[in-house]
Amino acid sequence: MDSRSKKSRLDSKEENIKQERQTQERLMQEKQMREKQRLTTTGALVKFLKNQFVARDGKEHRIINGVFGIFGHGNVAGLGQALEEYGGKELPFFQPKNEQSMVHSAIAFSKARRGLGTFACTTSVGPGATNLITGAATATINRLPVLLLPGDIFANRSVSPVLQQLENSSSLDMSVNDCLKPVSRFWDRINRPEQILQSLPEAMRFLSRPEMNGAVTIALPEDVQAEAFDFPLSFFEKRVYTNYRPLPTDEELKIAVQMIKSSEKPMIIAGGGVYYSDAGQALKTFVDSTHIPVAVTQAGKSINESHSEFYLGAVGVTGTMAANKIASDCDLVIVLGSRLSDFTTASKTQFRNQKVKFLSVNLNSLDASKHGAFGIVADIRSTVAALTKALGQHKISSEYEQRILEVAKQWQTIRNELTVTHDEEKRNLTQAAVIGLLNNNISPDSVIVHAAGGLPGDLHKLWKTTSDGNYHSEYGYSCMGYEIAGALGVKMADPKREVYAVLGDGSYLMLNHEIVTSIQEGIKITLILLDNNGYQCIHGLQKSCGSRSFGNEFRQRDPESQMLDGEYLKIDFILNAQSLGALTFTATNKITFIDALEKSKKSKKTCLIYIPLEKGQTLPNYSWWDVPISEESTDESVRLARKKYEEAVTKKRFFY
Ligand SMILES: Cc1ncc(C[n+]2csc(CCOP(=O)(O)OP(=O)(O)O)c2C)c(N)n1
Ligand SMILES: [Mg+2]
Numbered sequence: 001m002d003s004r005s006k007k008s009r010l011d012s013k014e015e016n017i018k019q020e021r022q023t024q025e026r027l028m029q030e031k032q033m034r035e036k037q038r039l040t041t042t043g044a045l046v047k048f049l050k051n052q053f054v055a056r057d058g059k060e061h062r063i064i065n066g067v068f069g070i071f072g073h074g075n076v077a078g079l080g081q082a083l084e085e086y087g088g089k090e091l092p093f094f095q096p097k098n099e100q101s102m103v104h105s106a107i108a109f110s111k112a113r114r115g116l117g118t119f120a121c122t123t124s125v126g127p128g129a130t131n132l133i134t135g136a137a138t139a140t141i142n143r144l145p146v147l148l149l150p151g152d153i154f155a156n157r158s159v160s161p162v163l164q165q166l167e168n169s170s171s172l173d174m175s176v177n178d179c180l181k182p183v184s185r186f187w188d189r190i191n192r193p194e195q196i197l198q199s200l201p202e203a204m205r206f207l208s209r210p211e212m213n214g215a216v217t218i219a220l221p222e223d224v225q226a227e228a229f230d231f232p233l234s235f236f237e238k239r240v241y242t243n244y245r246p247l248p249t250d251e252e253l254k255i256a257v258q259m260i261k262s263s264e265k266p267m268i269i270a271g272g273g274v275y276y277s278d279a280g281q282a283l284k285t286f287v288d289s290t291h292i293p294v295a296v297t298q299a300g301k302s303i304n305e306s307h308s309e310f311y312l313g314a315v316g317v318t319g320t321m322a323a324n325k326i327a328s329d330c331d332l333v334i335v336l337g338s339r340l341s342d343f344t345t346a347s348k349t350q351f352r353n354q355k356v357k358f359l360s361v362n363l364n365s366l367d368a369s370k371h372g373a374f375g376i377v378a379d380i381r382s383t384v385a386a387l388t389k390a391l392g393q394h395k396i397s398s399e400y401e402q403r404i405l406e407v408a409k410q411w412q413t414i415r416n417e418l419t420v421t422h423d424e425e426k427r428n429l430t431q432a433a434v435i436g437l438l439n440n441n442i443s444p445d446s447v448i449v450h451a452a453g454g455l456p457g458d459l460h461k462l463w464k465t466t467s468d469g470n471y472h473s474e475y476g477y478s479c480m481g482y483e484i485a486g487a488l489g490v491k492m493a494d495p496k497r498e499v500y501a502v503l504g505d506g507s508y509l510m511l512n513h514e515i516v517t518s519i520q521e522g523i524k525i526t527l528i529l530l531d532n533n534g535y536q537c538i539h540g541l542q543k544s545c546g547s548r549s550f551g552n553e554f555r556q557r558d559p560e561s562q563m564l565d566g567e568y569l570k571i572d573f574i575l576n577a578q579s580l581g582a583l584t585f586t587a588t589n590k591i592t593f594i595d596a597l598e599k600s601k602k603s604k605k606t607c608l609i610y611i612p613l614e615k616g617q618t619l620p621n622y623s624w625w626d627v628p629i630s631e632e633s634t635d636e637s638v639r640l641a642r643k644k645y646e647e648a649v650t651k652k653r654f655f656y
Helices: 003-034 041-049 076-087 099-112 132-141 176-180 193-208 222-226 250-261 272-276 280-290 321-329 380-391 398-418 431-441 455-462 482-493 505-510 514-521 536-544 573-580 590-602 636-649
Strands: 036-040 052-056 059-062 064-069 118-123 146-152 186-189 215-221 228-232 239-242 266-270 294-296 311-314 332-336 357-361 374-376 447-450 471-473 499-504 526-531 583-586 607-612
Touching (some): 036 041, 036 076, 041 076, 041 193, 041 215, 041 222, 041 228, 064 076, 064 099, 076 118, 076 146, 076 222, 099 118, 099 132, 099 471, 099 482, 132 146, 132 176, 132 215, 146 176, 146 222, 193 215, 193 228, 215 222, 250 357, 250 380, 266 280, 266 321, 272 280, 294 321, 311 321, 311 398, 357 380, 398 455, 431 455, 431 590, 447 455, 447 482, 455 471, 455 499, 482 499, 482 505, 482 514, 482 526, 499 505, 505 526, 514 573, 526 573, 573 583, 573 607, 583 590, 590 607
Parallel strands (some): 052 239, 064 118, 146 215, 266 294, 266 332, 447 471, 447 499, 499 526, 526 607, 583 607
Antiparallel strands (some): 036 228
């Protein structure tokens, strides 16, 4: 063969290989195209969200159960269009009346489901987005998951400034959504469609892991929302994120057992983690076996407390006499799933025993290490069960047991006296009487939702939680306005339960519009509105700080004094609620309140029970709260209060 023909044969072989390679590549591309779908960023986002699940104890839960939204130019054509096109049954849309309240509804839903699942909240680019901030902070502080999807300014900057754009002179890469950074556990901005391939799975990790829960913000520039990309189909396949229960190590258990066995006066502080971890039953078994008493934080009070006399109720600033007495003197605090906020520790004055030690179990290592605790970063239910087993027959001493039972009994007598109803005296009901009557006259599996004002403190002290989730308090942020929106979310989480928002006139005036959403959706809740003409818990606090009365009551500006100290405002709450669609009742005594409760139970539509309160009735305090008082004042009563304050501050104890 001459060299020429040899070369041509080689050439044709190479040509064949080349052609073969090209065919392969074309087929591969065709296959890839078949396995891709051209979608807008928000179309892909919606398709992705529909198929995300979290699994715990062998049960799967949808992570995003629907979308709350208010549209504007920043989200209507992008995400709005995508929701209409792809949302379907799996991602229903709800129309709340304020962006803050939609976050409250979402996290209340999540709390009712023990953190397993939440909602997404979409807003436009400007005020809609900044209205999310309070909701986001409420979520992150309470460690509850929510997905926030605010629209954002154009990524391509071609129209800058778009309507509602903040023009920050120090950076063009900044929008109002940057305000959401400190209140979000995870924050991202999508500048190219394909970025969601990384961003969304990361967001799901934050929404599905309890120790990472909080607000997750994904800012969506309005041009990018509408841009298309060939998304791999595999991105939309069902994903299940496992919410496993990490166990304590043998070494950790050994140390914990030793700490408990060598303690003479141990007590448990049960925080929200006990409820989220569904550890109520495991805790009961532990208490039945060891007789170690339990006190609860606001979030921890969500667990059923009706188990035994070793459950002493609330601890700390708003604590019961029994729990606080035991806490003051105990030598070991077993902290289960608590953030140890200032209310729980009475601003670091609650635990007075010189030898007191802390043993803490929490999935969140920040919380586990507080107060110099021996911290076990593990699941609470599993750890409590392991401790019960490892402790065997161990019990507290009979002396200590006697003391616990004694103070528990004393407290029950006081509680019953405090909640008594003076209906025969023709006075309005006191807040404590309302609490007692409500506790006794609603079904044990109902839910009460509260957040701010004088109610959280009084409820914490007096309420008896009759089933898991029966007590729903938002007290991480104590955010006025949470109550009605929160009740809506709780009812959505479990429509079988009767849900009561218990709130003051101040909170009602701040955010009452979700009554409209409840009517629109046929989601029935009952509002118990306690009217005491203003911000009375702060008024009380103000007076206890030596001040007289300034800016806290709802009073007319007086023409002579030019101050807000004229007549009380005449606000017709009944007419207001009726105008939004609620069925209303007025209760002025025991009989009318019970009657209103019975009628509201039968109603299919949202009800409001209006109760004018007997003002100025406060409960006894068994602890202290650090509210700094003016060091300088011309007012004698302030100077006196400051003196007492300076004494009280010396009782603070720090643990490292
Ligand atoms: C959004 C918000 N603003 C302000 C406060 C401070 N604050 C706490 S309680 C309270 C008064 C609440 O009034 P109301 O709901 O009538 O309850 P009351 O104090 O009368 O029991 C205020 C202003 C808050 N917790 N949340
Ligand atoms: Mg009030």
